[in-house]
Amino acid sequence: MMADEGLKLLRQIVAAGGRKYTxxxxxxRRYDQLVDLGWLTPFKTNVSDIEYQVTEKGRAAADIAAQ
Incomplete structure (x- = not known):
């Protein structure tokens, strides 16, 4: 994933309340790449579903990207 695409996805998740349910x-993979950067934290809600939450590091990255 391109860095710009990752930041765009991150900003969308932040704008939607900081959580993304899949x-x-x-x-x-695109969410996992943001997890690897420390911008999202995954939480398994059951066998096939994951909720991602934006970390403080992710919020800071989204704020910088928005400027």
């Missing part, structure tokens, strides 16, 4: 068997 359900089912979907490709989560």
């Amino acid at each position: 359900a089912g068997n979907i490709d989560r």
Whole structure:
């Protein structure tokens, strides 16, 4: 994922309240890349669903990108 795409996704999640719920068997690579950067934290809600929450580091990155 390009850095700009990652920041765009991050800013969308922040604007939606800082959480993104993913359900089912979907490709989560773009979210996992943000987890690797320390910008999101994943929480398994059940076997096939994950909720991602923006970290403080992620909020700071989104704020810097918005400027």
